[in-house]
Amino acid sequence: xxxxxxxxRNERYSFLxxxxxxxxxxxxxxxxxxxNRSRWMRETLITFIIKNLDQDYPTLFNExxxxx
Numbered sequence: 347x348x349x350x351x352x353x354x355r356n357e358r359y360s361f362l363x364x365x366x367x368x369x370x371x372x373x374x375x376x377x378x379x380x381x382n383r384s385r386w387m388r389e390t391l392i393t394f395i396i397k398n399l400d401q402d403y404p405t406l407f408n409e410x411x412x413x414x
Contacts, residue, residue: 380386
């Protein structure tokens with residue numbers, strides 16, 4: 347069985363947080379013993395995006411019609 351290669355990550359995103367947000371993130375990482383911050387941030391962001399896209403997926407009927 348051939349091992350799949352991971353795509354090379356050479357694109358960068360950066361953003362700023364305030365000190366309270368930073369402390370919250372640091373506390374979370376420490377509590378759950380997360381060492382690979384990049385991986386955690388990437389997976390958290392992509393998971394959130396995929397979940398929202400799934401919820402926003404167009405349907406044949408609107409929500410009220412489906413609840414009848």
